[in-house]
Each structure stands twice: as C-alpha cells, then as structure tokens.
Amino acid sequence: MKSNLAISRLRKLIGVALGITLASNISIASAGVNDTGLAVTDAAVKVGILHSLTGTMAISETGAQEAEKLAIKQINDMGGILGRKIEIIQEDGASDWPTFAEKSRKLLVKDKVAAVFGCWTSASRKAALPVFEKENGLLYYPTFYEGLEQSHNVIYTGQEATQQILAGLDWVAREKGAKTFYLIGSDYIWPRTSMKIARKHIENVLGGKVVGEEYKPLGNTQFGSVINKIRLKKPDVIYAAVVGGSNVAWFKQLKAAGITGQKQTLLTLSVTEDEVLGIGGENLEGFYSVMKYFQSQDNENNKAFVKAFKDMHGDDSVIGDVTQAAYLGPWLWKAAVEKAGSFDVDKVVKASETSGIELTTAPEGYVKLHPNHHLWSKTRVAKWNKDGQATIVFTSDLIEPNPFPEGYQ
Amino acid sequence: MGEYTAQELLSIFAMQGFSGLSLFSVLLLMALGLAIIFGQMGVINMAHGEFMAVGAYTTYLISVLSEEYFPGFVEYYFIFAIALSFLVAGALGYLAELALIRHLYKRPLDTLLATWGLSLIMQQGFRSIFGAREVSPTLPDWLMGSYQPIESIDIPINGMFVLGLTTFVTLAVFYLMFKSSWGLRVRATTQNRVMSGAVGINTKKVDRLTFALGCGIAGIAGAAFTTIASTGPTTGSLYIVDTFMVVVFGGAASLYGTIASAFSIAQAQSILEFFISGSMAKVFTLLAIVIFLMLRPEGLFASKVRK
Numbered sequence: 168m169k170s171n172l173a174i175s176r177l178r179k180l181i182g183v184a185l186g187i188t189l190a191s192n193i194s195i196a197s198a199g200v201n202d203t204g205l206a207v208t209d210a211a212v213k214v215g216i217l218h219s220l221t222g223t224m225a226i227s228e229t230g231a232q233e234a235e236k237l238a239i240k241q242i243n244d245m246g247g248i249l250g251r252k253i254e255i256i257q258e259d260g261a262s263d264w265p266t267f268a269e270k271s272r273k274l275l276v277k278d279k280v281a282a283v284f285g286c287w288t289s290a291s292r293k294a295a296l297p298v299f300e301k302e303n304g305l306l307y308y309p310t311f312y313e314g315l316e317q318s319h320n321v322i323y324t325g326q327e328a329t330q331q332i333l334a335g336l337d338w339v340a341r342e343k344g345a346k347t348f349y350l351i352g353s354d355y356i357w358p359r360t361s362m363k364i365a366r367k368h369i370e371n372v373l374g375g376k377v378v379g380e381e382y383k384p385l386g387n388t389q390f391g392s393v394i395n396k397i398r399l400k401k402p403d404v405i406y407a408a409v410v411g412g413s414n415v416a417w418f419k420q421l422k423a424a425g426i427t428g429q430k431q432t433l434l435t436l437s438v439t440e441d442e443v444l445g446i447g448g449e450n451l452e453g454f455y456s457v458m459k460y461f462q463s464q465d466n467e468n469n470k471a472f473v474k475a476f477k478d479m480h481g482d483d484s485v486i487g488d489v490t491q492a493a494y495l496g497p498w499l500w501k502a503a504v505e506k507a508g509s510f511d512v513d514k515v516v517k518a519s520e521t522s523g524i525e526l527t528t529a530p531e532g533y534v535k536l537h538p539n540h541h542l543w544s545k546t547r548v549a550k551w552n553k554d555g556q557a558t559i560v561f562t563s564d565l566i567e568p569n570p571f572p573e574g575y576q
Numbered sequence: 577m578g579e580y581t582a583q584e585l586l587s588i589f590a591m592q593g594f595s596g597l598s599l600f601s602v603l604l605l606m607a608l609g610l611a612i613i614f615g616q617m618g619v620i621n622m623a624h625g626e627f628m629a630v631g632a633y634t635t636y637l638i639s640v641l642s643e644e645y646f647p648g649f650v651e652y653y654f655i656f657a658i659a660l661s662f663l664v665a666g667a668l669g670y671l672a673e674l675a676l677i678r679h680l681y682k683r684p685l686d687t688l689l690a691t692w693g694l695s696l697i698m699q700q701g702f703r704s705i706f707g708a709r710e711v712s713p714t715l716p717d718w719l720m721g722s723y724q725p726i727e728s729i730d731i732p733i734n735g736m737f738v739l740g741l742t743t744f745v746t747l748a749v750f751y752l753m754f755k756s757s758w759g760l761r762v763r764a765t766t767q768n769r770v771m772s773g774a775v776g777i778n779t780k781k782v783d784r785l786t787f788a789l790g791c792g793i794a795g796i797a798g799a800a801f802t803t804i805a806s807t808g809p810t811t812g813s814l815y816i817v818d819t820f821m822v823v824v825f826g827g828a829a830s831l832y833g834t835i836a837s838a839f840s841i842a843q844a845q846s847i848l849e850f851f852i853s854g855s856m857a858k859v860f861t862l863l864a865i866v867i868f869l870m871l872r873p874e875g876l877f878a879s880k881v882r883k
Contacts, residue, residue, distance in 0.1 A: 223810050225708035354855050383854040386814050388805040389602075391595030391735075392849035398730075399580070399588050412710055412814070415806035419712075423732035423804075424591075425722035445710035445806040450720070 200249060203303075203511045206279040212251045212510060214239070214497075215258060215274035217285030217295075222262025223386075223411065228287045230441055230490035231309050232257070233480050235284045238497035241475070248501050249508070256280060264294035271295040275302040281510040282307065284496045287489070289313060289357050296321070305512045307496030310489050311436075311459070313360035314570040319516060322499060323541045325492040326459050327570045328361050333368055334546035334563040335434055335457030336406075340373045342561070343432050345403040347378045351393060352408035352437075354382035361408055361436060364575045371574070378402050383409065388416040394424045405433040414442050418450040428453015434548070439487025440555065448555035456557060459544045460491040460531040463556045472530035485555070491530050498526055499536060533565070541568030587728040592850055598735035600842035601742035604835060605800060606815055607822035608749060609793035611834040614823060616766055616786045619677060619687045623695035624819060625812025627791040630668060630698070631661035631798025632807040633706060639713030651716045654799075658741070661799035662792040669791025673784045681783075695812065702809040710808035719803055734803035741800050745793060746835070752789075753831065762786060825865050826876050833877030840876075841865070 206213035216235055218228035239253045247253060256278050258270040267286060274280045275298065282305045286292040289312050299306050299320040306321045314327035339345045348369050352358025362380060369375045378400040381393050397405060405426075409417045414437065421427075433454040440462050443451060462473060462485060472494065476486055499519070504510055507518035518524070525535040535543040543565050549557035610624045621627075638657040642649045672694060680687045719737060722730035753759040764772040765779045773779050798807075805811075826837030841861060848857035869875070 221703070221708070223808070225703075226710050226808060229708055381853055384858060387854065388801075388814070389599055389845075391598060391732075392592065392846050393854065395588055395592050395595060396850065398591070399584070412806050412808060412811070415710065415712055416804055419720075419734070419804055420732065422720055423722060423734045425724070425730035425732075441709075445712050445808075447712050447714065449714075 199509055201281075201510050203513075204279060205281045205510055207251065207281060207510050210251060211254050212248060213254045213256055213278060213280045214500075215256050215278065215280040215283040215285065217258050217260055217267065217270055217274065217283055218287060219262040219291075220259040224260075224262040224287055224291075226445075227411070227441060227489070228260075230484075230487055231287060231493035232284075233484070234476065234486070234490045234494035235496060237476055237479050238494050240479070242497055242501055248504050249510075253497070260285070260291055264288075264290045267291040268294045268298050271298040271304070271306075272302065275299070275304040281305070281504075281512075282500050282515075284309075284493065284500075286310070290355070292321075303512050305500075305515060307493075307500060309493035309496060311492070313357045314572070315360065317539050317541075317570050320512070321540060322496070322519060322536070323568075323570075324495045324499065325489060326544060326546070327541055327568055328364050329569050329572045329575065330544060330546055330566045331436060331457060331459070332361055332365050334566060335436070335548055336365060336368050336373060338457075338548050338561050338563075339404050339432065339434050339455075340375065343403065345432065346375045347400070347402045348375060348404050348406050349378055349397050349400055349402035350380040350406050351397075352382050353385050353387075353410045353413055355385060358382065358408035358410070358437075362406075364572065365406060367575045383413065385411060385413065387413050390417050390420045391424075394420060394426065397426070398424075403432060405431065407433060407435040408437045409435075410437050412445070414438060415445045415447075418446045418454075422450045428551075438551075439489065440485040440557075441487035441490070443551065443555045444485060448551060448553045451551040452553050454551055455548055455560070456551065457546060457548050458488040459546055460488045461547060461549045461557045461559055462486045463549070464531065464547075464559065466530075466532060468528050468532070469530040495526060495529055495534065495542075498528070499524060502526070503536075535565075537568050539568060539570060541570060543567060584728060587726070590729055591731065592846065594731050594735065596843045596846035598732070598739060599846050600839050601735075601739040602801070602804070603818060603822050603838040603842050605738070605742045605745065605793075605797040606819040607826070607834050607838055608745065608831075609790040609797070610819050611823050611826070611831060612749065612793070613787055613790035615830070616762055617681065617783055618684055619681075619787070620684070620691070621787075621790065622688060622692040622816070623672070623698060623812075624790075624794055625814070625816035626695045626698035626702075627665045627669060627794035627812075628798035628801065628815060629702060629807060629809070629812045630665045631795030632802050632811065633702060633711075633798075634661040634664045634795065635799040635802045636706075636711050636713045636807060639715075643714060650714070651718070654716055654719065657713075658796055658799045661795040663795075665795025665798070666788045666792030669794075670784060670788035672791070673787040677787060678780065678783065699809045699812070706809070708809060710806040710811075712806045713802050715803060737803065738800050741796070745796060749793070749831070758782075758785070821862075821865065824875060825869065827874055827878045830875075830877040833875055836876050 201207040218232040311325040507514040546563040548561040635657040642653040826833030
C-alpha cells in the first residue's frame with residue numbers, strides 16, 4: 168500500500184512539473200515580449216512593490232506604496248500593458264536595510280517580476296542596488312535624494328539634489344535678499360550631501376555666507392541649544408533638512424522659542440504634506456518648503472490625481488512629494504515597455520534612455536526622462552498655511568537632472 | 577564673541593541655562609517611573625517607553641475628541657488629558673503586573689524578556705489602532721508661545737510647563753514614598769520582603785500598586801512630551817535608552833540619584849551642545865558616563881546596605 172501511495176504521489180508531482188513546464192512554454196511562446204524568463208503570461212505581468220510597511224519608515228513609505236497601487240489600478244482599468252494586466256507582489260522592507268536586499272532578491276529570483284517599485288531612504292536603495300545590478304532587475308525609485316548615482320537598473324522618479332537645492336537657494340537669495348545662512352540637518356548621508364552642495368552654491372555662486380552648520384542624530388527631540396545658537400548668529404535664512412519624527416520636535420520648539428514665519432525666513436528640504444500631518448500646520452505657518460510637487464498644485468492632472476487618490480485611500484489622506492513621484496513610476500514603466508514592445512529589462516532600459524519618454528499627464532505637470540535615468544522637472548517653493556496645505560510662490564523652469572554636478576563635490 | 581553686546585550674551589546665557597533645565601525635567605520625568613519600579617522590585621521594565629506612548633496617545637485621543645465634540649474645551653483639555661494619561665497608563669500597568677510580571681519575580685532575566693515582549697505587542701497595538709503615521713495633538717495656544725521678560729529673551733512656555741509638571745510629580749512621589757503610610761510599606765518591602773510579609777504587609781499588593789504608579793508616571797511623561805515632539809508607534813523606543821542611562825548613572829535604587837543624574841547629564845549635554853555639534857556632544861556625554869561607571873559601577877548614589 169505504502170509503495171502505491173508513493174507512486175501516486177510521484178505521478179502527481181510529475182503532473183505538476185509537466186504543468187509548470189507547459190505554462191512556462193506558453194509564456195515563452197509570447198516571443199519578443201519576454202525573452203528572459205520573466206513572470207509574464209499572455210494575460211498578466213508580475214511586478215513587485217517593496218516599501219516599509221512596518222518600523223520607523225512606515226510613516227513615510229505608506230503614501231508611496233498607496234500611489235503605486237493607484238497607478239497600477241488605473242493602468243489595469245485602461246487595459247494593462249501590451250494587453251496584459253499587472254499583478255502586484257508586495258513585500259515589506261520593514262525599515263531594515265538588509266531586508267530590502269533580501270526581499271529584492273526574492274522578487275527578482277523567485278518571483279521573476281518585470282519591475283519593482285520601491286525603496287525610500289538612500290540607505291535602503293544602496294542596500295538593494297547590488298542585487299538589482301547582479302540579477303539585472305529594474306527598480307523605480309521615488310524619493311528626492313542626494314544624487315551621485317546612476318545605475319543601469321534604476322530609474323529615479325524623484326529629484327536629485329541639485330534640482331531641488333539650487334533653485335530654492337536662488338529663489339531665497341533673489342526674493343528675500345538673503346546673505347547669511349544657517350544649515351541644519353539630521354545626521355546621515357542625504358542631509359550631509361545636500362548641505363555640502365548648498366554650501367558651495369551659497370559661497371561660490373550667491374556670494375553669501377554660511378554662519379553655522381549643525382547635524383542632529385536621527386530621532387533627536389531636543390533642539391534648545393541649536394535654537395539658541397541660531398538666535399546668536401541671526402541668519403537671514405534657516406536652511407533645514409531635518410527628517411522623520413525629529414522634524415516635529417524641531418518645528419514645535421522653534422515656535423515655542425518665538426521663531427515663527429512672521430519673523431524668520433526658513434526654507435526646508437524635507438517637509439512634505441505627509442510630515443505636516445505630524446508637525447501641525449500651526450507650527451509651520453509662514454515657513455517655506457522647496458519640492459517638485461505640492462498637493463495644492465492647480466492643474467487638471469493634479470485635480471484628477473488628488474480625487475482618485477482620496478477615493479482609493481480615504482478623504483483624510485494627504486499627498487506629499489514622494490507619493491506623487493511614486494505615482495509616476497508605473498506610468499514611466501508602461502511608456503517604456505510600450506516603446507520597447509517588450510518587458511525585457513535591457514530593452515525597457517534602452518527605450519527609457521533613447522526614446523524621449525515624457526508624461527504629459529503627470530500631476531506635477533510635464534516630466535521628461537533624461538538619458539541619465541533621472542527626470543527633467545520643475546522645482547517649486549511653497550509657503551505653508553495653517554491648514555497643512557501650501558501655497559506655491561515660485562515655479563522654476565524645467566530643470567535638467569545633473570546627478571554628478573561639477574564643482575559641487 | 578567680540579561682535580555681541582553684553583546684553584545679548586547675557587540673554588543667550590539665560591536661555592541656554594533654561595534649555596539645560598528643560599532637558600533636565602524631560603529626563604527626570606522619563607526616569608522617575610522606571611526608577612521607582614526598579615528600586616522597589618528589581619524589575620527592569622523594558623516596556624516603560626510604551627507606557628509613555630500610551631500617555632501620549634491618550635492625550636492625542638482627548639485632543640481629537642474635544643476638537644470634534646467640545647470645541648470650547650480645547651483650551652483646557654490638556655490638564656484633563658494629563659490626569660487621564662496617568663490613569664490609563666497606570667491601569668494598564670496594573671493589568672500587566674497582574675497578568676505577567678507577578679509570575680516572574682523570582683526570575684529577573686525573564687522579566688526583562690517578558691517586558692520586552694510586552695513592548696513589542698504594545699507597539700503593534702498602537703500601529704493597528706492609530707496607524708503607522710506619527711500623530712500630534714492640537715495644543716492649546718497658551719502652551720505654544722514664549723515668555724519674554726525682556727526684549728531679547730524668549731523662554732518657551734511648553735518648557736516651563738514641563739518643568740513645573742516635573743517638579744509637581746517629583747514632590748508628589750517624594751511625599752508618597754517618605755510621608756505616607758503606603759510609602760512606609762513600600763520602603764519596608766524594599767528593605768526586607770520576607771520580614772515585611774511576616775509583620776502583616778501585603779507585599780503583593782504593594783508591588784502591584786508600585787508597578788501601576790511607575791507606569792502611570794510614564795503616562796504623565798508621555799502626555800507632557802506631546803508638547804515637544806510627535807507620537808508614533810515606536811516613539812517609546814526613542815526615549816528608553818536615555819531613560820536607562822539616567823537610572824543606571826544615578827544608582828539604580830535611589831530617587832535622589834535619579835534626580836542628580838538627570839541634572840548632570842542634561843547640563844553636560846546642553847553646555848557641550850552649545851560649543852560643539854549635537855552628535856559630538858552626545859558622544860562625549862556617553863563617554864563620560866561610561867568612564868564614570870567603570871570607576872564606580874554602583875552609580876552616583878548607592879544605597880548603603882550590607883550585602
């Protein structure tokens with residue numbers, strides 16, 4: 168009896184194995200569309216979403232993955248890509264950088280996804296990058312970041328440092344006549360690199376002076392001493408890149424110390440509508456953010472996007488810069504796949520680099536993909552209101568992405 | 577510093593002094609509950625930070641509810657929220673002792689693990705109930721401004737408020753511990769548990785109430801910190817390291833030690849921060865504490881008991 172059972176199990180196994188081979192033959196049969204064994208059938212194509220759903224970064228990454236899901240749903244409603252519906256495999260990076268690498272490998276090797284939308288912090292991207300390069304995967308990365316990177320396997324849908332920083336500094340020097348700057352940031356790679364670029368620009372181009380530069384540990388909640396130093400130096404502009412929960416403490420304590428938007432110009436690189444939820448509009452009122460996107464942007468694309476986002480994720484949800492950039496990812500991928508006529512990563516990358524992909528439907532307005540894998544985009548400066556929304560006071564021209572700026576390193 | 581007037585320097589000196597005091601009150605408020613529990617029962621409560629978060633979330637809830645239903649109450653809700661935070665965190669602490677801690681008194685290492693597990697469960701609880709995003713209650717206007725005794729000095733009102741609250745809580749704890757009959761029983765139990773039991777003190781009840789009190793004070797701390805920072809599911813773990821540092825440096829069983837330790841750490845930190853960068857100030861403070869503890873492992877104040 169036992170051997171019979173074993174044999175029947177073996178038969179089943181063989182049956183399953185045959186089935187799998189047949190199925191994969193079918194997918195290979197759709198030749199040209201997929202020559203590299205990705206998870207593509209005649210009906211569907213699999214993609215990965217890889218963000219932190221748990222841990223300290225979940226606060227920031229929630230919006231990004233919600234926007235990616237919205238874009239994918241909209242693409243599917245329009246009939247998918249090359250006639251195939253997009254199926255999502257979601258993994259949790261858990262705010263832990265090695266986990267991002269591990270889950271990237273799982274998505275690329277086991278699930279054979281055609282593209283991954285994910286990562287948020289630079290640390291998570293740097294951890295996942297070697298995996299994407301080794302397995303030749305394709306990552307759409309949504310966050311504004313420090314630049315100094317360009318990988319065959321990554322499309323950067325947020326701004327690189329110079330796009331965000333230079334336009335903002337030029338604006339504040341021109342509009343506010345600012346000459347002296349106090350730089351403050353959280354203590355890790357992105358604020359430090361950004362401040363390095365900012366300092367060069369202030370000293371060499373604007374002819375201004377940096378009167379103080381300060382970094383606080385991530386998660387720090389005590390800003391009393393820094394605020395006193397700022398008082399002593401009386402800078403024209405406080406230029407800030409404090410991130411995460413620290414941001415809340417920073418702005419609450421500024422307000423409590425009597426430094427408010429009426430008396431002091433403050434320009435921040437790291438506050439989007441997402442952070443304002445925690446900080447409270449009343450503590451930010453009158454301060455400025457420099458970003459490529461604000462929820463209050465007044466154009467038809469954006470109105471439709473905000474409405475669709477709220478319909479899907481609730482009326483209370485807000486949309487920050489990274490959320491919008493994440494939303495662009497699936498659309499840029501769709502455009503590139505359709506230009507290439509194939510899901511194969513090398514062909515999609517080639518199409519992305521050479522065929523002048525542009526999105527006229529982007530909520531932020533018009534964006535165009537540069538051969539260096541970054542986006543041409545406009546930079547905006549906006550003033551925060553009490554209700555947690557911002558009024559845009561300046562919009563730049565379309566800025567060319569320049570991840571390796573000369574004279575700024 | 578030649579380019580500044582004497583008045584300016586004096587103002588900065590005053591404000592910097594206050595910023596040290598305000599850091600002191602924050603550290604003390606955090607450490608008080610932990611020190612009471614550790615001093616009394618030898619239990620290291622790894623979930624202390626989460627009880628703070630309970631207080632902070634309670635404050636947030638009251639803020640949202642009063643904005644929604646009693647707009648006239650918004651100016652005053654904060655005082656009420658502090659009291660409620662104390663009660664909610666205290667009640668949860670009482671339950672935790674009843675369900676978990678009391679079974680582990682003879683096994684100190686296991687209480688460490690158990691309370692750590694409890695902290696993870698509570699963090700996930702916050703995430704499920706309130707979401708992963710950080711939240712922040714709307715603070716009444718009178719709490720958010722600054723007090724200007726003279727033109728060039730701004731003393732943050734929320735800092736003064738936390739300082740006042742810490743003073744009040746500390747005095748209350750001292751009164752409870754050294755003047756009330758309950759405090760007498762607590763001290764008796766600490767000194768000799770078996771003997772106290774023999775003379776008719778219900779030591780189990782004393783333990784339970786002490787644990788609840790410690791957690792309740794954590795709740796107050798949480799409520800107070802909503803004036804300076806935001807609240808998220810992992811907020812507690814942000815504070816716990818500093819809290820342990822204060823308690824260990826002070827000498828684990830002594831309330832005076834906890835006060836002295838909070839004061840010296842806060843002053844060192846804030847004076848250093850003014851002259852060097854924040855990260856380096858932290859490094860030097862930690863280094864000084866490590867060296868001190870190597871020379872004197874029992875901390876600043878050790879209770880002189882023959883072992």
